Amino acid sequence: MDSTQAVYQALKEAGINFIVSIPCVNLSKLLEMVECDSKITHVPVTREEEGFGIAAGAYMGGMKPAILMQNSGLGNSVNVLASLYQLYKIPILMVMSHRGTEGEFMSAQIPMGNATPRVLESLELPYFKPSTPEKALKDIKKAWEISESKGVPVGILLEITFW
Amino acid sequence: MILEFSRIKLSEKMERINAIKTIANQIDDELVVCNIGFPSRELYQVKDSPNHFYMLGSMGMASSIGLGLAIAQARKVIVFDGDGSVLMNLGSLVTIYNQAPENLILVVIDNECYGSTGSQCTYASTVDLGEVAQSIGFKNNFKFSESGEINFQPVLEAEGPIFVHLKVKAGNADVPIIDMTPEEIISRFMKEIKEKEIK
Numbered sequence A: 001m002d003s004t005q006a007v008y009q010a011l012k013e014a015g016i017n018f019i020v021s022i023p024c025v026n027l028s029k030l031l032e033m034v035e036c037d038s039k040i041t042h043v044p045v046t047r048e049e050e051g052f053g054i055a056a057g058a059y060m061g062g063m064k065p066a067i068l069m070q071n072s073g074l075g076n077s078v079n080v081l082a083s084l085y086q087l088y089k090i091p092i093l094m095v096m097s098h099r100g101t102e103g104e105f106m107s108a109q110i111p112m113g114n115a116t117p118r119v120l121e122s123l124e125l126p127y128f129k130p131s132t133p134e135k136a137l138k139d140i141k142k143a144w145e146i147s148e149s150k151g152v153p154v155g156i157l158l159e160i161t162f163w
Numbered sequence B: 001m002i003l004e005f006s007r008i009k010l011s012e013k014m015e016r017i018n019a020i021k022t023i024a025n026q027i028d029d030e031l032v033v034c035n036i037g038f039p040s041r042e043l044y045q046v047k048d049s050p051n052h053f054y055m056l057g058s059m060g061m062a063s064s065i066g067l068g069l070a071i072a073q074a075r076k077v078i079v080f081d082g083d084g085s086v087l088m089n090l091g092s093l094v095t096i097y098n099q100a101p102e103n104l105i106l107v108v109i110d111n112e113c114y115g116s117t118g119s120q121c122t123y124a125s126t127v128d129l130g131e132v133a134q135s136i137g138f139k140n141n142f143k144f145s146e147s148g149e150i151n152f153q154p155v156l157e158a159e160g161p162i163f164v165h166l167k168v169k170a171g172n173a174d175v176p177i178i179d180m181t182p183e184e185i186i187s188r189f190m191k192e193i194k195e196k197e198i199k
């Protein structure tokens, strides 16, 4: 199974219909598929934090939101996750291309790559780290179930070797 | 002489709480997203409604929450934002312009300062936020800068996205904090949206 196809299919099966995004090279195929899907509202944003704000509004308006971003975008969004999402118990699926992991060729990605799991842990946000497309298909659906039922943002970390 | 006097008198700005009250009293069915800090407390004091979402955190996110809400459902959305908060998330204006929701009214309450934290100056005193919005491409722009009645009817009749630049005096009203929990605020708001959904 193709990795991008697995993530896309899981988002569809989970019922995600509102996506905000900032690109990562590893997400480019997925972003094209999302953009072409007439059943998903896709809003490209200027900064991940802004994307979280838009997705929260969309959730209040009845949508099921996800954000597609590089893990560096998590660093841009810590305050909105704590003082909007956690405060009001708003769900969102955070699909992250996790750079700075095994096989990384850019040294600049390493510090945020290392910090990413601990940033999520310090915010007490659950996350999954599927290593194969088959696991991603399962984990993403499970992640949205947890997110929606508990009102908590849930992360999906997709390391370099996943793609 | 008389003309001069009246000009001086007219150019005096309103207090933020009175500006909020004047607009709140002219709207009815619209959904409202209100900025963190004193603006939300003042709105809550002058008029509370299940149509209101009061922000308690996430400075800068008011216009973004409003955008997401406007895209997701059909009811009109009015955002009460602040100059300091808009400056923290200026990219939002670019996204709103590009997404172009017809049902979004962004009201920037501009007191040229971070009012809620003690009125430290923002750069809104040297950069005109209304001109910024125009240069991005916003077609329907309104400006209210003098005291007296704000007639909000033309704003409600215009097609969105609309940028409203509302110049007010610095300073906060003496109003209590909001005695609702975050969960009460959001669940009441979402219930209201769901029950009156326009298809």
Ligand SMILES: Cc1ncc(C[n+]2csc(CCOP(=O)(O)OP(=O)(O)O)c2C)c(N)n1
Residues within 6 Å of the ligand: A079, B035, B036, B037, B038, B039, B057, B058, B059, B081, B082, B083, B084, B085, B086, B109, B111, B113, B114, B115, B116, B117, B122
């Ligand atoms: C990220 C962040 N930085 C700073 C603050 C502190 N803070 C709360 S309200 C506020 C001022 C907001 O200014 P503005 O948007 O102009 O609204 P005003 O209070 O002037 O109406 C600040 C700086 C905060 N809550 N969050």
Ligand SMILES: [Mg+2]
Residues within 6 Å of the ligand: B082, B083, B084, B109, B110, B111, B112, B113, B114, B115
């Ligand atoms: Mg201000």
